[in-house]
Amino acid sequence: MSSSDVRDVLNLSEGASGTRPNKKQRLAAPRPNLKGLAREVHNLGGDNPIAIVPEVTQFKKRRFANRKPASRWEMRSFRNSARNDSTLILKHWRRIEEKQENQGSPAEELKEENGTQEGQAPAQDEMEDSSFAKFNAQVSVPQYSDDQYAQTLTSETWTKDETDYLLDLAKAFDLRWPLIWDRYEWTPPATNGEANENGDESKAIVPLPDTQARTMEDLKARYYEVAAKMMAVQKPVQYMTQPEFALHELMAHFNPEQEKMRKNFALNAFTRSREEAREEESLLLEIKRILARSERFNEERRELYSRLDYPHAETDISSFKSSAGLQTLLGTLMNASSKKRKTLPGPEGASPSNPGPPQAPVQDSGRRESTGPSTGNREPPATGTPTVANKKGQSQTQQPPAERPKLTEKEEAIYGVTHHDRLGSGPTFRTEKINKLFSHKSNQQQLRINNTLNELDVPSKLAMPTSATTLQYEQLLGAVNSLLEARKVSDKLDGEIKIELAKKAEREKANAPPDSENSKAQEDASKENVEKGAVTTAPEAEAASKPDSPDSDDVEEDDAAKNTKATGAQKEEEEDEEEIGVESKAARPGSSGAAQKRSASVLSTASDKSSKRQKK
Amino acid sequence: MAPPNQLGKRVKLTQVRRPFIVGSTALPFSETNPRPAGVPDNHTHSWQVFVKGVEDTDITYWLRRVQFKLHESIPNYLTYRALVVDGEPGKPFVVNETGWGEFDIAIKLYYVNDSGEKPQTLYHYLRLHPYGRTEEEKQAMIMENGEIRSWSYEEQLFNEPFDVFYRILTSGAVPRGWKGAPPASGGKGKGGKGKNKAPPPLPAPDGGDVWERTAMIPNSNRPGQPFSRETEAAEVKKLRDAQTTTEEWAQKILQELKGKEDLLAKLKAENAAAAAAPKPS
Numbered sequence: 001m002s003s004s005d006v007r008d009v010l011n012l013s014e015g016a017s018g019t020r021p022n023k024k025q026r027l028a029a030p031r032p033n034l035k036g037l038a039r040e041v042h043n044l045g046g047d048n049p050i051a052i053v054p055e056v057t058q059f060k061k062r063r064f065a066n067r068k069p070a071s072r073w074e075m076r077s078f079r080n081s082a083r084n085d086s087t088l089i090l091k092h093w094r095r096i097e098e099k100q101e102n103q104g105s106p107a108e109e110l111k112e113e114n115g116t117q118e119g120q121a122p123a124q125d126e127m128e129d130s131s132f133a134k135f136n137a138q139v140s141v142p143q144y145s146d147d148q149y150a151q152t153l154t155s156e157t158w159t160k161d162e163t164d165y166l167l168d169l170a171k172a173f174d175l176r177w178p179l180i181w182d183r184y185e186w187t188p189p190a191t192n193g194e195a196n197e198n199g200d201e202s203k204a205i206v207p208l209p210d211t212q213a214r215t216m217e218d219l220k221a222r223y224y225e226v227a228a229k230m231m232a233v234q235k236p237v238q239y240m241t242q243p244e245f246a247l248h249e250l251m252a253h254f255n256p257e258q259e260k261m262r263k264n265f266a267l268n269a270f271t272r273s274r275e276e277a278r279e280e281e282s283l284l285l286e287i288k289r290i291l292a293r294s295e296r297f298n299e300e301r302r303e304l305y306s307r308l309d310y311p312h313a314e315t316d317i318s319s320f321k322s323s324a325g326l327q328t329l330l331g332t333l334m335n336a337s338s339k340k341r342k343t344l345p346g347p348e349g350a351s352p353s354n355p356g357p358p359q360a361p362v363q364d365s366g367r368r369e370s371t372g373p374s375t376g377n378r379e380p381p382a383t384g385t386p387t388v389a390n391k392k393g394q395s396q397t398q399q400p401p402a403e404r405p406k407l408t409e410k411e412e413a414i415y416g417v418t419h420h421d422r423l424g425s426g427p428t429f430r431t432e433k434i435n436k437l438f439s440h441k442s443n444q445q446q447l448r449i450n451n452t453l454n455e456l457d458v459p460s461k462l463a464m465p466t467s468a469t470t471l472q473y474e475q476l477l478g479a480v481n482s483l484l485e486a487r488k489v490s491d492k493l494d495g496e497i498k499i500e501l502a503k504k505a506e507r508e509k510a511n512a513p514p515d516s517e518n519s520k521a522q523e524d525a526s527k528e529n530v531e532k533g534a535v536t537t538a539p540e541a542e543a544a545s546k547p548d549s550p551d552s553d554d555v556e557e558d559d560a561a562k563n564t565k566a567t568g569a570q571k572e573e574e575e576d577e578e579e580i581g582v583e584s585k586a587a588r589p590g591s592s593g594a595a596q597k598r599s600a601s602v603l604s605t606a607s608d609k610s611s612k613r614q615k616k
Numbered sequence: 617m618a619p620p621n622q623l624g625k626r627v628k629l630t631q632v633r634r635p636f637i638v639g640s641t642a643l644p645f646s647e648t649n650p651r652p653a654g655v656p657d658n659h660t661h662s663w664q665v666f667v668k669g670v671e672d673t674d675i676t677y678w679l680r681r682v683q684f685k686l687h688e689s690i691p692n693y694l695t696y697r698a699l700v701v702d703g704e705p706g707k708p709f710v711v712n713e714t715g716w717g718e719f720d721i722a723i724k725l726y727y728v729n730d731s732g733e734k735p736q737t738l739y740h741y742l743r744l745h746p747y748g749r750t751e752e753e754k755q756a757m758i759m760e761n762g763e764i765r766s767w768s769y770e771e772q773l774f775n776e777p778f779d780v781f782y783r784i785l786t787s788g789a790v791p792r793g794w795k796g797a798p799p800a801s802g803g804k805g806k807g808g809k810g811k812n813k814a815p816p817p818l819p820a821p822d823g824g825d826v827w828e829r830t831a832m833i834p835n836s837n838r839p840g841q842p843f844s845r846e847t848e849a850a851e852v853k854k855l856r857d858a859q860t861t862t863e864e865w866a867q868k869i870l871q872e873l874k875g876k877e878d879l880l881a882k883l884k885a886e887n888a889a890a891a892a893a894p895k896p897s
Binding site for chain 2: 407410411414415416417418419420421422423424425426427428429430431452453454456457458461462463464465466467468469472473475476479480482483486487489490493494496497500501503504507511
């Protein structure tokens with residue numbers, strides 16, 4: 001896009017654009033023409049010519065040459081001692097030692113050296129051995145004599161010859177078992193002993209399947225067997241060093257079957273398909289999950305068993321395992337339970353000083369219950385007679401079963417055993433009973449009881465809570481409670497008396513004008529009001545900790561007076577407006593309203609209380 | 617809790633009591649009671665809290681372990697001492713500590729396994745300073761050596777114990793320090809040998825002796841042993857006196873009540889009459 005296009009778009013003046021082509025031509029003219037570039041490529045650059053850096057072809061700089069003369073090499077013959085054919089002589093290039101270089105001019109030296117080399121060649125050849133000869137490590141293969149073989153190494157599947165052959169191969173291939181196995185072609189000597197062509201043929205045919213059967217594991221097993229046995233022969237096991245013994249053990253316990261399986265497994269794993277691999281993975285996960293679950297399951301099951309486990313009988317129960325045994329057991333149990341119901345307490349006074357296990361109360365021994373399920377497997381028939389004996393003239397309940405030792409009164413006193421009509425089971429403390437007496441009361445009641453106890457100079461906690469003191473304390477608390485009740489009633493009466501007194505005073509005051517009209521109904525209503533007011537004051541008086549304190553009384557009186565005044569004022573207003581109209585106007589809305597509200601709020605509690613009072 | 621079938625049935629309507637003493641003894645640091653090394657400077661007292669039998673008798677035959685739960689601010693506050701029940705003369709369950717503050721100690725009693733009972737908790741308020749309602753009482757608190765004791769007598773009541781435990785509780789009484797046959801064996805000697813070793817016959821229950829493995833308490837006080845029948849009798853007397861006083865007060869109030877009721881009735885009648893009178897007019 002040229003600038004003229006832009007101008008065109010922007011609607012700029014034509015004049016400016018008209019000059020454009022000229023300029024362009026002028027500019028384009030002096031543009032240098034680079035050779036070797038297409039015109040199109042030039043135009044790509046637009047107004048600015050493309051900067052093209054011409055490549056300067058330069059060769060690598062010559063390395064600064066080493067001024068030293070080139071080192072000399074010679075062809076030298078050598079021998080490889082690792083090889084079996086000692087006559088073989090090979091040659092290789094070797095750099096000539098510097099020492100020899102320094103001896104003379106290179107040219108002379110070369111000749112001279114050749115000469116000397118010729119002369120020294122035999123010696124040098126003797127000396128020089130291939131540098132690789134040292135890597136020809138020979139495997140030490142167990143050796144054995146004929147006698148030793150006959151003694152220890154005889155095998156049903158291996159002849160001595162084949163064993164020899166195996167060991168030779170092992171030595172030749174440095175125990176590289178795949179190689180040994182590959183090259184293993186044992187052809188046993190002719191069985192007929194003839195070394196003619198027929199024999200050869202028989203060799204070729206007969207043993208082939210046999211050798212084919214030899215797997216690598218067979219070879220290994222045989223070799224290790226031989227090696228381990230020879231080791232043991234040369235050095236008895238007990239004298240071996242630790243690594244020697246480890247090696248011996250390893251070889252002696254070579255298991256070809258396992259080896260075979262391992263290889264098969266590896267082969268299978270190698271050839272399995274992708275799907276198989278995936279399936280295997282998921283199966284492994286699955287089995288892991290199953291194992292974990294079964295572990296938890298087992299745990300739960302064990303717990304369940306331990307929970308369900310019945311206590312093991314200490315005695316032999318085999319006699320009860322037959323149905324007849326069960327019958328007798330049932331009879332025994334029936335007897336025992338009926339006996340229990342009819343047990344008599346042992347005679348008092350002569351009981352043993354040290355009551356022992358259940359079987360042995362001295363006094364009871366005559367009529368002792370001889371058996372219960374817990375005392376073991378006595379002979380069932382033995383129970384019969386005592387039961388009959390017990391039935392005679394014994395009818396007593398509520399005593400411990402016969403097996404339990406009976407205690408005399410003295411013992412019971414000493415051991416602190418008491419009997420009660422009602423008991424909750426479980427351990428408790430003596431003080432709990434007293435604490436309960438307290439905790440069953442409300443906080444206010446507790447406070448009042450404590451105050452009374454303080455008045456009596458009795459600590460709220462017993463110094464020695466025994467049964468006697470606890471009993472006494474309970475009685476004391478009962479007395480305190482009744483005292484408090486009495487005080488409460490008396491306080492209430494006090495309040496009422498005050499109300500009545502106030503009412504009386506009010507009435508007398510109101511009655512001062514002789515012609516007052518008091519309708520009965522109004523009087524009753526006002527009285528009701530007054531009573532309600534009094535009731536509302538009663539709880540307040542109770543709330544005060546000391547009912548007979550002057551403060552609370554004052555309050556009560558004030559309240560009562562106010563109420564009566566208010567109701568009185570109301571009453572009087574109706575009768576005689578002129579007289580106290582001004583006063584009542586001020587008093588009525590406030591006080592009477594308040595009184596009614598209060599009476600409503602306590603109506604529920606007040607109603608029963610007032611009814612009670614009316615009964616009185 | 618062990619299954620009941622191993623322990624037999626509960627002995628119905630029967631209660632067995634065992635007295636014991638729970639308490640604390642505090643002693644302020646002084647020349648005679650030097651502050652041990654490593655005790656913080658703000659600690660003022662050394663104290664111990666204990667559970668033991670009356671007259672230091674063995675209680676380990678029914679009490680297996682006691683856990684004293686001290687105040688949370690005391691490091692390692694959950695301490696317990698498990699006693700092996702092997703018939704040794706009972707040592708008290710004791711925790712020794714130092715500190716500066718008083719607090720409630722929750723004492724959890726674990727009963728022997730044969731009891732089949734759950735542990736129970738009781739509380740003891742640690743006293744470091746003399747306490748009482750009056751100054752005289754406070755002064756009386758302080759022992760000769762400056763110790764502050766807050767000891768309480770308590771009775772453990774086993775209501776309807778299991779058969780096995782009942783047997784344990786009601787057997788094996790021996791005088792203190794008796795070296796005869798171990799009481800735990802409990803076997804009633806049938807042969808002559810057993811009789812030879814049998815403990816002496818039981819004393820009178822109110823003889824004042826205290827035997828091992830019984831619920832007996834001494835007849836009279838001794839120094840360091842404030843709990844006895846004497847104390848009990850004094851307490852009963854005090855309570856009875858207080859009761860009498862209370863009843864007298866109540867009587868008095870009741871009498872006054874009668875007068876008041878009369879007065880009230882009179883007033884009411886008067887008021888009612890006054891109210892009724894003007895109506896006809």
